[in-house]
Amino acid sequence: MKVGYLGPKNSFTFQAANELFEENNLVSFASIPLTIEHLENKSIDLAVVPIENSLEGSVHATVDYLFGQTAITVQEEIILPIRQQLLGLEEVKQPQKILSHPQALAQTKQYLKTYYPEVSLEAVSSTTFAAQYVATHPENKLLAIASEKAAREYNLKVVASDIQDNAANQTRFWVLALDKNRQITRNTQDKKVTLFITLPANLPGALHQVLSAFAWRKIDLAKIESRPLKTNLGEYFFVIDVVLKENEILIENAVKEIELLQAKVQRVGTYSINRFT
Amino acid sequence: MKVGYLGPKNSFTFQAANELFEENNLVSFASIPLTIEHLENKSIDLAVVPIENSLEGSVHATVDYLFGQTAITVQEEIILPIRQQLLGLEEVKQPQKILSHPQALAQTKQYLKTYYPEVSLEAVSSTTFAAQYVATHPENKLLAIASEKAAREYNLKVVASDIQDNAANQTRFWVLALDKNRQITRNTQDKKVTLFITLPANLPGALHQVLSAFAWRKIDLAKIESRPLKTNLGEYFFVIDVVLKENEILIENAVKEIELLQAKVQRVGTYSINRFT
Numbered sequence: 001m002k003v004g005y006l007g008p009k010n011s012f013t014f015q016a017a018n019e020l021f022e023e024n025n026l027v028s029f030a031s032i033p034l035t036i037e038h039l040e041n042k043s044i045d046l047a048v049v050p051i052e053n054s055l056e057g058s059v060h061a062t063v064d065y066l067f068g069q070t071a072i073t074v075q076e077e078i079i080l081p082i083r084q085q086l087l088g089l090e091e092v093k094q095p096q097k098i099l100s101h102p103q104a105l106a107q108t109k110q111y112l113k114t115y116y117p118e119v120s121l122e123a124v125s126s127t128t129f130a131a132q133y134v135a136t137h138p139e140n141k142l143l144a145i146a147s148e149k150a151a152r153e154y155n156l157k158v159v160a161s162d163i164q165d166n167a168a169n170q171t172r173f174w175v176l177a178l179d180k181n182r183q184i185t186r187n188t189q190d191k192k193v194t195l196f197i198t199l200p201a202n203l204p205g206a207l208h209q210v211l212s213a214f215a216w217r218k219i220d221l222a223k224i225e226s227r228p229l230k231t232n233l234g235e236y237f238f239v240i241d242v243v244l245k246e247n248e249i250l251i252e253n254a255v256k257e258i259e260l261l262q263a264k265v266q267r268v269g270t271y272s273i274n275r276f277t
Numbered sequence: 278m279k280v281g282y283l284g285p286k287n288s289f290t291f292q293a294a295n296e297l298f299e300e301n302n303l304v305s306f307a308s309i310p311l312t313i314e315h316l317e318n319k320s321i322d323l324a325v326v327p328i329e330n331s332l333e334g335s336v337h338a339t340v341d342y343l344f345g346q347t348a349i350t351v352q353e354e355i356i357l358p359i360r361q362q363l364l365g366l367e368e369v370k371q372p373q374k375i376l377s378h379p380q381a382l383a384q385t386k387q388y389l390k391t392y393y394p395e396v397s398l399e400a401v402s403s404t405t406f407a408a409q410y411v412a413t414h415p416e417n418k419l420l421a422i423a424s425e426k427a428a429r430e431y432n433l434k435v436v437a438s439d440i441q442d443n444a445a446n447q448t449r450f451w452v453l454a455l456d457k458n459r460q461i462t463r464n465t466q467d468k469k470v471t472l473f474i475t476l477p478a479n480l481p482g483a484l485h486q487v488l489s490a491f492a493w494r495k496i497d498l499a500k501i502e503s504r505p506l507k508t509n510l511g512e513y514f515f516v517i518d519v520v521l522k523e524n525e526i527l528i529e530n531a532v533k534e535i536e537l538l539q540a541k542v543q544r545v546g547t548y549s550i551n552r553f554t
Contacts, residue, residue: 054510060334079510170510207501208485208492215485222511224484225503233331233356233447234499 001025003175004035004044008128010149016078016173017048019276030125032061039072039176046075047176053082054170055107062174063227063239066268067196074194074269076175080276084108084164087131087156088143097122099130100145108145110165131156174269190273191244192222193251198229198237200262207238209261213254214240219247244270278302280452281312281321285405287426293355293450294325296553307402309338316349316453323352324453330359331447332384339451340504340516343545344473351471351546353452357553361385361441364408364433365420374399376407377422385422387442408433451546467550468521469499470528475506475514477539484515486538490531491517496524521547 003021006013007028017026029035032049039047050059066072084104088095098105098116102123105112112121124130127146134144135154143159144150151158199206214221223241242251248270255265280298283290284305294303306312309326316324327336343349361381365372375382375393379400382389389398401407407421412431420436421427428435476483491498497520503513519528525547532542 052510054505055507057337057505166507168509172510205492207498208488211485211488215482221484223503223513226501228329228331228334230332230443232445233329233449236500 001046002027002044003046003048004029004038005048006032006035006050008126010128010131010147010153011126012080012082012147012171013048013050013173015147015149016050016080016171016276017175019078019080020076020175020274021046021048032059033065036062036065036069036072036176039178040069042178045177048078048173049176050171051077051174052172053103053107054168055166056103058225058227058239060227064230066176067227067237067266070266071178072176073178073267074174074271075177076271077192077273078173078175078276079273080171080173082107082164082169082171083147083162084127084145084169085148085151085158086143086160086163087146087151087154088134088159089138089156091157091159092141092143094141095119095143096141098143098145099124099133101125101127101130104130104145107164107166107169111160111163115160128153174271190275191271192273193242193244193270194268195240195242195255196237196266196268197240197258198264198266206261206263210238210240210258210263213257214242217247217250217254219243219251219254220245278323279304279321280323280325281306281315282325283309283312283327285403287405287424287430288403289357289359289424289448290325290327290450292424292426293327293357293448293553294452296355296357297353297452297551298323298325309336310342313339313342313346313349313453316455317346319455322454325355325450326453327448328354328451329449330380330384331445332441332443333380335502335504335516337504341507343453344504344514344543347543348455349453350455350544351451351548352454353548354469354550355450355452355553356550357448357450359384359441359446359448360424360439361404361422361446362425362428362435363420363437363440364423364428364431365411365436366415367434368436369418369420371418372396372420373418375420375422376401376410378402378404378407381407381422384441384443384446388437388440392437405430451548467552468548469550470519470521470547471545472517472519472532473514473543473545474517474535475541475543483538483540487515487517487535487540490534491519494524494527494531496520496527496531497522 005017130144131146131150220243225239226236229235282294404423408423408427411419411421500518502516506512
């Protein structure tokens, strides 16, 4: 079995994928669209991509790619705490630059502002690349923000550990497949259903009606979010995550009712939540 | 009067600001947080920043900065069509690289995939920087994606015009001020109210109740969006844009009712919409 993931090796997506799959099944890709494209042309069996971070919000590249792609479904969700480490060849008091991926820089903004207010930050393509670059440029007095795994891989010291601004920083990842009946579920306790809903016409009444269909059935929503339809300013679709208990038939009834209201509903997946610490 | 904006000169935010204010009042800043910080410490009177693009969605840097900053209010909204031009010193059949800001690269993704599938794309800090770099590096066979103004400023040829993927590509900008009573409104027809709403407890019932307060009063919502509270995964606040007609008192009643439900409501602004073509 081949499992594609948003690389490079030792990225947070790699760590997430490695929680469910053996390392020798994993294949790295350079971007989220590339990873999912390889799933679509069947050169891989599963794709692991990030979907949401607790600080930065949704990963739009994933949400926007999946919108309208009805052949792909979510098989599993993986929730991983994101810990960022400040790495260097040695403890540098006044580094010339600090390198990392833009999301890692965003997740450590307060820390960097407090301890390195004058140091210029450089956005690079991945946290792994940042660690590798620092390891191979000893003359430059650089630091990188990356994972503990990257520190071990490139023989870097952890200059400061767990520097993420929020202790509860977590990222959700999705395991995607083409085969709707594939089951790799390990966790049967904690399940969700994700729906993309496009409303027929004007927002206020329609969204209220959609939420009513869930509310009066006492169906819990874990999340509701809007994304632009990329048509005109002010036109959106909605990402709705529904908590699945012993109410699967109620959820299906709610969805049918919503479809009767002329809304389009894309069933993105019914999946288990796998939490790691 | 000093009006700060997200620069550099000739950026799309510059163009938006320049629709309402004289060029010699405009002061450029390098980032959205920096622009708003200068408003807060009163070194500028107004700040112009992007808030949403019709393809890319909300500008999180703006939304997240304003959340909780109750001293700042939105005075005006500016809506501008975003046209992207492919610029070069000459028509290069096989450019070595195409440079632009990440958002401009995202907005021309389909065009680049069709016409330049093999060319590497380089993300730089602004479209203006991309144009300037191309103009000053004739030996490198580069192209830039930037505005017509940038083409004129740096004497570049428009190799292909209006290459944005969507003809209806528009961006909303906000004019921010500290003084709630300041009035620079030119357009009195087309008005909105923006609210940031933090729900008291569990999402499903509470959000449905909030929307009910608007729905039964037949108040139109132009937008509803969630952003992470940056506490735990799954905790959000909501950005709600309300269409203001002759119903200001109804909106205020709805807000009061929502506050009685223990939701926190931040009144981000009541403002006119200024559309340009």
